[in-house]
Amino acid sequence: MSVPKKLLNDPNACAAELLDGLILAYDGQCEKVGKASIVKKSIPDGKVALLVGxxxxxxxxxxxxxxxxxxxxxxxxxxxxxxxxxIVLDATKAVHRGNGVLFLYGNYAGDVMNFDMGAELAEDEDIEVRTVLIWDDVASAPPTKKEDRRGIAGLVPIVKIAGAASQVVESLDELERVAIKVRDNTRSVGCALAPGSIPATGKPTFDLADDMVGLGMGIHGERGVGEIPMCSADELTGKMLELIFADDLEFASGDEVILFVNSLGATTHMELLICNRKAREILAEKGIIVHQTIVGPLVGCQEMAGISFSLTKLDDELKKYWDMPCQSACYSKMEGRQS
Amino acid sequence: MAKQQLSVDETVAMLDAVADAIIAAEPELSEADRNLGDGDHGLGMKRGMEAVKAKLSEGGFESVDKVFMAMGMAMMSSMGGASGAVFGTLFRNGGKALKGSETFDAAGLAEFLKGGTEGVMTRGGAKPGDKTMVDALEPAQKAAELAVSLPLSEALDTTAQAAEAGRDASKDLIATMGRAKTLGEASIGHPDAGACSVAIIFRTMATFAAGN
Structure with a gap:
């Protein structure tokens, strides 16, 4: 297999170089702190802080x-x-404004160990830290073992809603409660058509035959439900949404949801829109109301081909936080339902 | 010439050799990880060991515990990832158990492995049989416990043999931790990449102590 063509300088310096570029893309809104953290420049005193990573x-x-x-x-x-x-400690100290810090990130062994150690170091400096793990991938473990599930693209609506809540709530308890609520009301499923590669080696992160789809595969190529023969966009969309509907969170007629159709990297916007068309048809048949749609490549794995669907079920509180405007390099929206 | 024990300077030289061996093994460690994870274990270990070499070259270590702990901190802060956390903990907690020792001998090896293995299991939550580095580490710890009265070179040799046997036995295990856990039975047939690193670490220490 040939090495993918990539625009790199030093293959071992990608993370540092992309962070420099990201901070410049924020045009002064954010700054680099410590070795590898990015922090908003204006965080009000007393705000309950939200740290991701x-x-x-x-x-x-x-x-x-x-x-x-x-x-x-x-x-x-x-x-x-x-x-x-x-790095976690540097970021924690930089966002802390005297009212605690919520860590919100994907449930992967390495992240949990390092963020936990960072939390222990922060607590030594009298900063209160709570952790909410994102585990939205229904294909990664049964509903009875949610703590074994991976965090995938559902993190976008989860961080969006927790971020809005962090502007409003007065205590770390409250922010933790909202983050758990939106996490528990979010389900995702992914698939892989072709692997991404590690920039430093050029090697693919997994192997997959040309005529197969990795159904339920994670964003690093972790095994999901299994491999199925390549099929049409409509058929795959149906199979994927069925996995979400078979899970323990009920999506009933009249429920309002955020629908997120994500590309893992190489899958084109055209394909996402074709899949979105079918997803909306299936949701409409079930009487599920889409409050807002996100379509785009926001949670990727280099040039991995594949898509994921995420559904976040809204109640009045979550909808209020969803409807607040937001702005960042990853995702921005206007007030209410407008993109 | 085979060693009964190592001085602080010799311990530094031994760990520098360990760093070189892991750096040289980067492709095979990454490949081992590609079978079960995303194929970057060797890269993380290499990055960590380059930081270790830089730290060791600064010198000024008063006792052997300080050498091992500096190695652990260098790995933890340069690697990140699950590997940085657990391998950093192995050397940091293992080093802590040697507090104030001016030489590294077979009894020290057993103390190092006891403290380090306990630390790794607490931090990562893995038990023997989960197809992780613990499957090489725990047999190594048991071998070291039985070898406390031997010269260091012989104790390290039996410890390395136990780690290598643990690495080989990890092929037959089903992964239940980390990114490989969703593979289920498909994880059978490949050794755990972390266990491969553990085996290299102790074999290199044994080779150094044997004077070869």
């Missing part, structure tokens, strides 16, 4: 979700590797 290489998340009514900062690891405890 994880390995790099999945851009624009997580570090692109720092912004207005979104996260206050992100701790950034190397490509596909969790940030080290000292």
């Amino acid at each position: 994880g390995g790099s290489g999945h851009e624009p998340i997580y570090h692109g979700l720092v912004g207005t009514n979104l996260a206050d900062g992100a701790a950034c690891g190397d490509i596909f590797a969790a940030p080290s405890p000292d």
Whole structure:
């Protein structure tokens, strides 16, 4: 297999170079703190802080979700590797405004260990930290073992809503409660058509035959439900949404949802829109009301081909936070239902 | 010439050799990880060991515990990821158990492995049989415990043999931790990449102590 053509300088310096570029793309709204953290410049005193983060290489998340009514900062690891405890500590200190810090990130062993060590270091400096793990991938473990599930693209609506809530709530308890609520009302499923590659080696992160689809596969190529023969957009969309509907969270007629159709990288916007067409047809048949749609490549794995669907079920409180405007390098929206 | 024990400077030289061995093994470690994870274990370990070499070259270590702990901190902060956390913990907690020691001998090896293995299991939550580095580490710890009265070179040799046997046995295990856990039975047939690194670490230490 040939090495993908990539625009790189030093293949081992990708994470550092992309972070520099990201900070410049924020045009002064954010700054680099410590070794590899990005932090909003204006965070009001007394605000309950929201910190996200994880390995790099999945851009624009997580570090692109720092912004207005979104996260206050992100701790950034190397490509596909969790940030080290000292990076987490630097970011925590930089976002802390005296009212505690919520860590909100995907449930991967490396992230949990390093963020936990970062939290222990922060607590040594009298900063109160709580953690909410994102585990929206229904294909990664049964509903009875949610703590074994991976965090995938559902992080976008989850961080969006927690970020809005963090502007309004007065305590870390409240922010933790809202983050858990939106996490528990979000379900995602992904698939893989072709692998992405690790920039430093050029090697694919997994192997998949040309005529097969990895149904339920994770964003690093982790095994999901299994491999199925390549099929049409409509058929695959149906199979994927069926996995979400078979899970323990009920989506009933009249429920309002955020629908997020994500590309893992190489899958084109054209394909996402074709899949969105079928997804909306299926949701309409079930009487599920789409409050707002997100279509785009926000949670990627280099040039991996594949899509994911995420559904977040809204109640009045979550809808209020969803409807607040937000702005960042990853995702921006106007007030209400407008994109 | 085979060593009974190592001085602080010799411990630094031994760990520098460990760093070189891991850096040289980067392609095979990454490949081992590609079978089960996303194929970057070797890259993280290499990045960590380059930081270790830089730290060791600064010198000024008063006792052997300080050498191991500096190695752990260098790995933890340069690597990130699950590997940085657990391998950093191995050397940091293992080093802590040697507090104030001016030499590294077979009894020290057993103390290092006891503290380090406990630390890794607490931090990562893995038990023997989960197809992780613990499957090489725990047999190594048991071998070291039985070898406390041997010269260091012989104790390290039996420890390395146990780690290598643990690495090989990890091929037959089903992964239940980390990114490989969703593979289920498909994880059978490949050794765990972290266990491969553990085996290289102790084999290199044994080779150094044997004076070869």
